[in-house]
Amino acid sequence: MVEIWGERTPYASGDAWPDRVDQFLVDGVAESDVESWVRGACLLCSNGCGVEVAVAGGRIVGIRGRAEDRVNHGRMGPKGLYGWQGQQHDRLTAPLIRQGGRLVETDWETAMSAVVERSRNLLDTKGPLSHGFFTSGQLMIEEFYTLATIGKGGIGTPHMDGNTRLCTATAATAFGESFGCDGQPGSYTDVDDCDALFLFGHNVAETQTVLWARMLDRLDGPNPPRLVCVDPRRTKVAERATVHLPIRNGTNLALMNALVHQLIAVGYVDREYVAAHTVGYDELAAATADATPEWAAEICGVPAADIVAAADVFGTSDRVVSTCSMGFYQSHQATAAACQVNNLHLLRGMLGRPGAGILQMNGQPSAENNREAGCGPALPGFRNWGNAEHVEELARLWNVDPLVIPHWSPPTDANAMFRYAEQGSIGFLWIAGTNPAVSMPNLNRIRRILSGNQCFVVVSDAYRTETTELADVVLPVALWAEKTGTFTNVDRTVHLQEKAIEPPGQARSDLDVWIDYARRLGLADRDGGPLPAWDTPEAAFEAWKAATVGRPCDYSGLSYQQLHDVGGIQWPCNDTAPAGTERLYTDGVFVTDRARCETYGHDLATGAGVSAEQYSARRIDGRAILKTTGYQPAYEVPDEQFPLRFTTGRTVFHWHTRTKTKRARQLQDAAPSMWVELSTQDAARLGVGEGDIVRVTSRRGAIQAPARISHVREGTVFAPWHYGDSGFVETAANDLTITAWDPISKQPEFKVAAVNVQLIRHGDGPAPAPTNTASAPVDATITNPGR
Ligand SMILES: Nc1nc2c(c(=O)[nH]1)N[C@H]1C(S)=C(S)[C@@H](COP(=O)(O)OP(=O)(O)OC[C@H]3O[C@@H](n4cnc5c(=O)[nH]c(N)nc54)[C@H](O)[C@@H]3O)O[C@H]1N2
Numbered sequence: 022m023v024e025i026w027g028e029r030t031p032y033a034s035g036d037a038w039p040d041r042v043d044q045f046l047v048d049g050v051a052e053s054d055v056e057s058w059v060r061g062a063c064l065l066c067s068n069g070c071g072v073e074v075a076v077a078g079g080r081i082v083g084i085r086g087r088a089e090d091r092v093n094h095g096r097m098g099p100k101g102l103y104g105w106q107g108q109q110h111d112r113l114t115a116p117l118i119r120q121g122g123r124l125v126e127t128d129w130e131t132a133m134s135a136v137v138e139r140s141r142n143l144l145d146t147k148g149p150l151s152h153g154f155f156t157s158g159q160l161m162i163e164e165f166y167t168l169a170t171i172g173k174g175g176i177g178t179p180h181m182d183g184n185t186r187l188c189t190a191t192a193a194t195a196f197g198e199s200f201g202c203d204g205q206p207g208s209y210t211d212v213d214d215c216d217a218l219f220l221f222g223h224n225v226a227e228t229q230t231v232l233w234a235r236m237l238d239r240l241d242g243p244n245p246p247r248l249v250c251v252d253p254r255r256t257k258v259a260e261r262a263t264v265h266l267p268i269r270n271g272t273n274l275a276l277m278n279a280l281v282h283q284l285i286a287v288g289y290v291d292r293e294y295v296a297a298h299t300v301g302y303d304e305l306a307a308a309t310a311d312a313t314p315e316w317a318a319e320i321c322g323v324p325a326a327d328i329v330a331a332a333d334v335f336g337t338s339d340r341v342v343s344t345c346s347m348g349f350y351q352s353h354q355a356t357a358a359a360c361q362v363n364n365l366h367l368l369r370g371m372l373g374r375p376g377a378g379i380l381q382m383n384g385q386p387s388a389e390n391n392r393e394a395g396c397g398p399a400l401p402g403f404r405n406w407g408n409a410e411h412v413e414e415l416a417r418l419w420n421v422d423p424l425v426i427p428h429w430s431p432p433t434d435a436n437a438m439f440r441y442a443e444q445g446s447i448g449f450l451w452i453a454g455t456n457p458a459v460s461m462p463n464l465n466r467i468r469r470i471l472s473g474n475q476c477f478v479v480v481s482d483a484y485r486t487e488t489t490e491l492a493d494v495v496l497p498v499a500l501w502a503e504k505t506g507t508f509t510n511v512d513r514t515v516h517l518q519e520k521a522i523e524p525p526g527q528a529r530s531d532l533d534v535w536i537d538y539a540r541r542l543g544l545a546d547r548d549g550g551p552l553p554a555w556d557t558p559e560a561a562f563e564a565w566k567a568a569t570v571g572r573p574c575d576y577s578g579l580s581y582q583q584l585h586d587v588g589g590i591q592w593p594c595n596d597t598a599p600a601g602t603e604r605l606y607t608d609g610v611f612v613t614d615r616a617r618c619e620t621y622g623h624d625l626a627t628g629a630g631v632s633a634e635q636y637s638a639r640r641i642d643g644r645a646i647l648k649t650t651g652y653q654p655a656y657e658v659p660d661e662q663f664p665l666r667f668t669t670g671r672t673v674f675h676w677h678t679r680t681k682t683k684r685a686r687q688l689q690d691a692a693p694s695m696w697v698e699l700s701t702q703d704a705a706r707l708g709v710g711e712g713d714i715v716r717v718t719s720r721r722g723a724i725q726a727p728a729r730i731s732h733v734r735e736g737t738v739f740a741p742w743h744y745g746d747s748g749f750v751e752t753a754a755n756d757l758t759i760t761a762w763d764p765i766s767k768q769p770e771f772k773v774a775a776v777n778v779q780l781i782r783h784g785d786g787p788a789p790a791p792t793n794t795a796s797a798p799v800d801a802t803i804t805n806p807g808r
């Protein structure tokens with residue numbers, strides 16, 4: 022917990038990252054007590070570290086990294102090592118049903134009958150649009166594809182989305198706008214070869230600790246890469262940066278337009294690559310012509326010279342790896358800002374070769390799978406809802422009438438689903454693997470929607486959560502390592518997690534629950550056969566493989582056996598690439614062919630869709646698309662009443678709404694309760710000292726917590742969003758956030774709102790925030806009492 026990234030194993034550019042196996046066994050268990058080591062991957066972030074789970078006496082007793090896995094070479098971080106212990110406490114062991122206003126325990130028969138009765142009734146009276154499914158980036162491919170088949174092939178509702186909308190929707194749309202299709206071009210091995218690293222709104226040190234360990238090992242090795250960090254806080258990444266740009270939150274696109282302006286102005290452009298492999302250069306140059314470093318410096322609140330310096334690093338490096346994450350995605354011009362990251366690489370021809378790669382990050386372990394398997398913004402296999410042939414293909418796979426498959430408009434986004442549930446047009450909402458009563462913006466409204474009578478709410482979870490408490494029926498599910506299934510990390514690496522132990526009590530896997538639902542509902546294909554046509558994880562995986570043949574995310578060459586033997590393998594994996602594919606677009610040919618593309622794209626200013634005819638007329642034919650739009654201030658900017666810029670994020674020791682991590686002693690002790698971070702200057706102005714209790718108020722709500730005087734930039738207030746409201750003290754960051762989103766990705770703006778801060782009373786000691794992370798106090802004598 023103190024040495025978060027472990028011991029350094031420095032290496033030079035072009036070398037392989039050395040192995041280092043991290044292991045944790047619970048107190049009192051020796052290696053000789055372990056009865057079996059079951060293979061899988063960590064499910065506590067998108068890094069997807071290959072692991073082995075130690076089992077003894079039917080329980081998990083420890084974990085270790087797999088040295089041979091391409092992702093982590095044996096390493097693990099604090100969440101991965103300790104977080105699984107949270108699965109052993111306070112589990113839901115029986116279904117719950119609401120009776121007389123209270124949730125009471127029941128059996129599966131009663132619970133499922135209630136679910137199916139409500140579902141059937143609404144389907145008969147109001148049709149498929151009465152149904153919504155809000156899922157997760159934390160389930161297995163087999164589960165996503167099964168639910169997509171039920172929802173889109175059986176019931177026929179477009180109202181399906183994941184919490185991936187809150188998470189990586191912008192990664193997906195930026196890929197779609199630039200390259201025609203979702204799918205990560207780069208690979209983690211690019212870190213091994215690069216000359217420069219650019220981290221855009223990404224606190225990798227805390228959110229993908231093992232990836233940061235890889236970067237640190239390069240930084241501490243011979244010929245280290247230069248590092249540029251764009252983050253309003255002095256994170257551990259910022260501390261190692263050649264250039265740190267602590268921009269005002271909510272001004273990303275101004276900075277990005279200036280960086281592109283500067284590459285063009287100085288002439289850092291690979292003209293040959295641009296001419297051969299892109300369209301839109303003239304429009305991009307025109308759109309950024311006035312975006313000088315001086316102009317952006319004024320908006321972003323950083324020196325123009327630093328913007329110039331950052332552009333110089335990009336322009337004078339031959340191989341750059343860029344990562345882009347929530348600091349960019351959870352903002353108002355998210356897709357445009359993320360596209361500009363793609364554009365930097367296209368302008369320099371830095372794609373598809375070792376060391377030159379883009380990582381538009383995923384956050385959740387299986388966010389990628391929600392996107393590709395059809396529970397979110399695309400039809401399964403990244404198929405284009407606007408392409409009738411793609412819809413026909415799916416209909417053939419499922420043996421259903423193409424007209425059942427909703428394709429008259431894009432799949433509904435989560436914001437719209439909650440709006441429909443608010444109005445009651447969605448009268449049946451199934452929530453699985455997500456806790457929106459903490460994680461959605463503007464919680465007072467979300468709680469009202471979930472608790473109202475206008476919508477019947479089913480929640481599948483493994484614990485009682487803020488969301489289950491508002492549900493009509495709660496279904497207890499099996500967690501990671503209690504079921505078998507596959508999932509895919511940020512750099513397209515697919516892992517198989519094998520079942521290690523039985524789930525507690527009556528808990529069942531999401532796959533079993535959804536198959537049961539489909540059978541009870543009597544969903545059938547055109548010939549009266551059961552839909553979905555499978556019952557087991559491996560059969561679901563085989564069906565998924567068939568659905569991906571010929572698509573960019575081709576899984577057809579993978580098998581459970583191969584994943585067991587090798588560990589992580591990158592898609593596409595098929596007859597031509599049986600060992601998987603390290604990088605996409607090595608030939609500079611993109612998925613922008615009209616017949617193949619996942620999307621025809623959008624206007625980045627308004628979000629208006631490009632039609633198939635307009636798209637065809639441009640004859641893009643395999644070239645990448647350079648595009649941006651002009652910077653606009655966020656919807657909510659500081660004013661006299663709310664003078665500070667609020668932003669939110671994570672700490673290394675917790676996972677989201679903490680259902681697992683608050684039940685793991687080491688993690689909970691390291692960050693036990695809520696805090697908010699103020700800059701030295703703002704704290705002095707407000708008369709607030711370290712640990713003093715402050716109230717933070719926005720137009721939507723207020724929270725109260727001890728203040729940490731940290732290295733956040735002046736004018737910005739940072740809060741972790743892990744802590745839901747407890748009892749009488751409101752501590753949920755999302756009580757303050759705004760119901761607003763990017764027009765293309767529809768990703769909510771968790772990182773820009775206006776607030777004021779008041780001192781409530783003096784505190785009894787330092788804030789309960791970690792001291793060895795971005796939350797480190799300005800007063801270096803303070804150490805975390807929890808550790
Ligand atoms: N420990 C831990 N790790 C996790 C998770 C977790 O909950 N805990 N969750 C996983 C998931 S689902 C996700 S999505 C990823 C998220 O991973 P990250 O994106 O790294 O996480 P965040 O902390 O949300 O945001 C990153 C940084 O954005 C900065 N930021 C805030 N506003 C702005 C802005 O306007 N502009 C810029 N440029 N930066 C800004 C914040 O200061 C913060 O340091 O992490 C994954 N890993």
Ligand SMILES: Nc1nc2c(c(=O)[nH]1)N[C@H]1C(S)=C(S)[C@@H](COP(=O)(O)OP(=O)(O)OC[C@H]3O[C@@H](n4cnc5c(=O)[nH]c(N)nc54)[C@H](O)[C@@H]3O)O[C@H]1N2
Nearest residue numbers: 184187188454455456457460481482669677678680742771
């Ligand atoms: N203010 C603010 N808000 C944010 C963010 C932010 O940066 N700032 N980040 C956003 C992002 S990036 C994300 S990803 C979301 C995450 O938000 P949530 O998805 O709401 O957070 P989790 O706590 O991960 O919730 C997952 C739930 O699924 C349950 N679960 C775990 N495994 C399984 C399983 O196998 N099956 C089922 N059925 N349930 C399971 C867990 O117990 C937990 O209750 O929050 C978003 N909200």
Ligand code: SF4
Nearest residue numbers: 063066069070098101
């Ligand atoms: S970096 Fe992510 S996947 Fe790897 S051990 Fe840590 S939490 Fe797990």
Ligand SMILES: [Mo]
Nearest residue numbers: 187188384385
């Ligand atoms: Mo996320």
